[in-house]
Amino acid sequence: MRAWTDLPSHRRWLEGHSRDLLAFGRRSGAPDGGASWLTDDGYPWPERGVHTWITARTVHVYGLGAMLGIPGCRGVAEQALAGLLPGGPLHDAEFGGWFAEVSASGEAGGTGADKAAYAHAFVVLAAATGACAGLDGARALLDEAGSVLLERFWDEEVGLLVDTWNRDFSVRDPYRGLNATMHGVEAMLSAADVTGDPDWLRRAVRICSAVVGFAEANRWRFPEHYDATWSPRLDLNADRPDDPFKPFGATVGHGLEWSRLLLHLEASCAARGVPVEVDVVGAARHLYARAVEDGWSVDGAPGFVYTTDWDGTPVVRTRMHWVVAEAIGAAAALHERTGETAYATDYARWWDYAATYLVDHEQGSWHHELAPDNSPSARVWPGKPDLYHAVQATLIPRLPLTPAMATAVSEGLLREV
Template sequence: MSGQQLPGWLGQPTHRAWLDEHCRDLLAFGQLFPAEGGGAAWLDEVGEPDPSHGVQTWITARMAHVYSLGHLLGVPGAGALADEALAGLWDAEDGADGEAPLRDSVNGGWFSKVDSGGTPAEGKACYDHAFVILASSTATAAGRPGAAALFDEALSVYEQRFWDEAAGMPVDTWDTAFTTLDDYRGINGAMHSVEACLAASDVLADVYDDDDDERAALWRARALGILAKVADWSSANSWRVPEHFDSSWSVQLEYNADKKADPFKPYGATIGHGLEWSRLLLHGDATARAAGEVPPADFVGAAKALFAQAVADGWHVDGRPGFVYTTDWSGKPVVRDRMHWVPAEATAAAAALAIATGAPTYAAQYALWWDHIADVVLDHEEGSWHHQLDERNLPSGTVWPGKADLYHAVGATLVPRLPLAPSQATAVRQGLLRG
């Protein structure tokens, strides 16, 4: 909708001002995250570090990402906080020769976590490494010390260990030494790989002195290829995203039927992922067209279909407002608890569809879900968002105790104010934020 007024709240400067204020409130809530020795602690209900969760790579990378965005947004102190998170992933002074608690200096890559005693967990995951790419690309765009070297290292590790060129998809999980690859393949790591690849492509083209267009095109192509495959798999599955696969990328619909509420690999269709893939397809479409390319599939049509199915299956389906966490493959709710990241992604996807199409229906849904967030998801007493609600919309902590990080909530304040391409850090760096 370039040059046109966006519908509903999306076109109102007063709403954009509210989003800006809320983003800054979120960054203020999370400012106690720095862990001793570097990295980000898991935050509890009041924003205090909870050492029982150790220091985790995905939380650390997410906080490095959002506080680097905060620095780009001109929030005083955000850059220094981003550096505290980055110190868990990389030694800004000594680089590859330095020590960072989450980095495996022997085998390469990043541990998923270190416990309170500094002992690393076993294994290496695509999910974590995708977030390291995202964090380092955002920090590079923000000019943080050591970020460019971390970015180069993150791209190299991902390319060598997680990218399967023959499949055009990422593998999921290695052992710590990168000697044994698990047969499992998953959509969650692939989804965040898309975000990471798009962000990396934009930073390579925009920030690097030599405007590394060839490498930028390579990472862009990887993201677009993943998106095309997921659109195809979802189309064949009634627009419910298949989550789990084997090593040959054959769908495993009954995976984790005995662990239905798993926080990373739940059984069935994950409503929030249908919404998140919808938005990513729109970013992919806009990115391809901005580069003068034709997307490899009808990304906009797929985004509309995924969004419509996720909303039909997930929103207000059990007598109360809110999005259920998961459904079976017929659309029947399985886990009825509400996770905060799902309405965050719902508002972001609705905003992206309104930006892409100009349709007022999406803007109306956007406003409806922000009203829902303000009603029961925002914690008006302690700050940030309740990360989990039960089916009665009361705070719960069975899957996500505390308020671990700010990634989804901050994203929900930025997507409505940014173009669909380039990605967030590059767009903010280029002055494309609306309002």
């Protein structure tokens, strides 16, 4: 039987689902610039403020939509981008960088004025995509955001990203984490393509080499949290294990996401002649296999659990939509790289699950969170904040492993339906 990714009919379904997702988020733009957190039915939720990570991800997905020729997408991308540009509400004109959010009352910094690598990595990604889409100000934003990422968050000595500063960059938090670092790799791959600077790839190689080592040393359940010396903090947040950004234990979805990113890194480096000494394909296989073994349908119901302990026992059994989206992307990437049927079989299984349980066929988009019995839940992620993971799940299976998504779409490399 042919792999779904080889079927024109499946690619047509992916294209249609992309359009449906982008139609759902058409109201994302915030009045003063930036992007709103969305409700279950796709309306702005102003009480939740305007967040830099949601704004940047909205620029990214609607910039892609604009390049795909989907009417209405450019305006959404431009409105979101306005929140990140100099003079926009999320840009810190005094100290540089970007606030985490603007609160519902209009307070810059929201509940705190911290400057986070996670948000800044997404600004780099947004700017790179915006530059590919020809959005005004995006190319200059990429230069600025890249400089901030390197000057404030890149640790040249260890080849990894620090996580958080206070507002004026005078105090650096001792916490180190792999979530921000992972999205830093994603941003670096895109920046390398847009700028043509291979040093972005060399930095990404250093990060991935370290992360593969962390994972291998921990039976491919890599620790998410570290101290200032990059020693694992295995018990962090044991008292609040379902934290949306810093959960306790091993995060199943990140094993899948890293698996895919390693394959993009290998392909990008091969295309530009940048050496990669670590076995990224072997690591991608191991990370994927561990995540599926630990996370998929392990508690009597279909779906991926959110987290496990260090022996693979489920801790938070809630199903997060982004985990399935990353499973789809990882299976597609592994099938693309290896040609092995098992990954194509998994790919179809993950999409079947998403279509059955996660896609909201009444109100649109995906439920962002399901309870262990696969009924909609809102304990961790109320509403439907943004479209980033779901939209990418519809595009990754139709794109080559390199160049990065925005450049590939801009160059017309999306496989025809």
